[in-house]
Amino acid sequence: MNAYLKNFLRFCIIVILQVFILNRITLHWFAEPAGALFIPFIYPLYILLLPFETPVWALLFLGFFLGVTVDIFMTTAGIHACATVLIAYLRTNVLNALMPRNLTEYVNQQPSVKNMGWTPFLVYSGFLILLHHIVYFSVESWSFAGMGTLLLKIAASFITSMLFIIVYILLFTRQNVSRA
Amino acid sequence: MRNFILIIRRFFNLILFAGLEIICFILIAQSHTLQGDDIVSSANTVTGIIYKKQSDLFYYISLGQMNDSLISENVRLRKLVDRYKTVDTLRDSTVRRQITNTDTAVHIVKYAEYVYRTARVINNSVEGVNNYITINRGSADGIAKGMSVVSGTGLVGRVEFVTKHFASILSILSNKQQVSAKLKDGTFKATVWDNERPDQFMMKDMPPEAKIKKGDSVVTTSFGNTFPPDVLIGTVTQVEINKKNGKQQLYLKPATNFRSLQYVYVIENIMDPEKKQLEEPPVKK
CATH class of the missing domain: 2.40.10.350 (Rod shape-determining protein MreC, domain 2)
Structure with missing residues (x-):
């Protein structure tokens, strides 16, 4: 399949998953009954799964567009866009640090468990998702007054987001590739 | 000039990154004032239509819950009607009650100022710092910015953005409005x-x-x-x-259960423009 079409379809699928299913899930972890509420975020995964050779400016524009799309649905006015642009900017640096060869040598490939292995992929996605959550929840609360709640929100949301991301990877990865 | 262009080319990604982040923060800062209009909000037409479709899908699943809330409201209204039945309306009761119980008299006069419109909740959030509720009525149904919104049991919030067929309500679960x-x-x-x-x-x-x-x-x-x-x-x-x-x-x-909000009443205050006109300071010449 054409890489552009494939990534466009993935954009639609991830936004639909996020807006219509995950936004309906509210977590009550570690909180009193009916305590603090937060939702898992899976949409940053779109930025993480773009092909290796995507230039940084394209990553930034895609990140901004993705963030604004989610913002429009959640009435959060730019907070998601802010966090997503940040991880889009840092993605290339993190990949350079983790991959053995130069990124331009991986033609027509995208970051995945298959060509990175489980540990590097989890470090890569875990680091960027954690960064995204820290920025998102700090900007949302707009102060460091409720530090305990903020850290709790970040930790619980991060753990569930990672669970959902692992499930997504397991579901949407082809097991036997018979392509040239 | 050539050096300048070279610097821009070298730091193009950094400049682009900073520019996009500044745009984001302008959007966020604008949403933090009560009067400022959000440029991105779920009251706009496209997301309104998508949320309406989703709400229609879940409508049948939650019919039982909705029935319960309607029944409990009926009970409350019946109780209210029974209370007023005991007042003898034939003998100019208003005047008498005005003398004996001034509070009730004021109550009756005040409620005549309001028009109630029903609306169905099509999107709802409770987990953010400022929570918004989208309803399926807009300016075509007479909804306007600033109208207050109540549920069957208590206060919900205030209309914040209006389009032709949808409106979004800033609920009282918000640190923007006290x-x-x-x-x-x-x-x-x-x-x-x-x-x-x-x-x-x-x-x-x-x-x-x-x-x-x-x-x-x-x-x-x-x-x-x-x-x-x-x-x-x-x-x-x-x-x-x-x-x-x-x-x-x-x-x-x-008093309102914000998690299972199904339908709300939007209240228009007919006397409000007149009141505002009176309270406005006179224009200096």
């Missing part, structure tokens, strides 16, 4: 939401002489010009007394 509230004995103060739980409000620094018990109801006042008076906000669940100065801090449970 509600002027009063207790049974007349002490009034603004309610505060601590961002953490959708079922807890606070009223800080109540004077020590106010006598407050667990279970007291808290209602809106007419001071803020935004909400109609005497709408139930919630009930007191806990009273904390500050030992240093004797001031009391109240915890309230809101």
Whole structure:
């Protein structure tokens, strides 16, 4: 399949998953009954799964567009866009640090468990998702007054987001590739 | 000039990154003022239509729940009707009640000012710092910015953005708006939401002489010009007394269940323009 079409379809699928299913899930972890509420975020995964050779400016524009799309649905006015642009900017640096060869040598490939292995992929996605959550929840609360709640929100949301991301990877990865 | 272009080419990604982040922060900062209009909001037409489709899908699943809430509201209204049945309306009762019970007389005159419109909730959030509710009525149905919104049981919020067929409501689960509230004995103060739980409000620094018990109801006042008076906000669940100065801090449970909100009433105050005209300071020449 054409890489552009494939990534466009993935954009639609991830936004639909996020807006219509995950936004309906509210977590009550570690909180009193009916305590603090937060939702898992899976949409940053779109930025993480773009092909290796995507230039940084394209990553930034895609990140901004993705963030604004989610913002429009959640009435959060730019907070998601802010966090997503940040991880889009840092993605290339993190990949350079983790991959053995130069990124331009991986033609027509995208970051995945298959060509990175489980540990590097989890470090890569875990680091960027954690960064995204820290920025998102700090900007949302707009102060460091409720530090305990903020850290709790970040930790619980991060753990569930990672669970959902692992499930997504397991579901949407082809097991036997018979392509040239 | 050539060096300048070279620098821009070298740091193009960094400049682009900074530019996009500045745009984001302008959007966020604008949404933090109560008067500023959000450029990105879920009241716009495209997302409104998508959320309507989703709501239609889930409508049948939640019909049972909706039925229950309608029945409980019917019970409440029946009780209210029964209370007024005991008043003899044939003998100019209004005048007599005005003398004996001034409070009730004021009540009756005031409710004539309002027009109620029903609306169905098509999108709802309780987990953010500022929570919005999208409804399926817009300017074509007579909804306008600033109208107050109540549910069958209590206060919900205020209309913030309106398009032709949809409107989004800033609910009172928000630190952008504080509600002027009063207790049974007349002490009034603004309610505060601590961002953490959708079922807890606070009223800080109540004077020590106010006598407050667990279970007291808290209602809106007419001071803020935004909400109609005497709408139930919630009930007191806990009273904390500050030992240093004797001031009391109240915890309230809101009367509206924001998690399972199905339908709301939008209230238009017909007398509001006239009142505002009167209260406006005269224009200086």
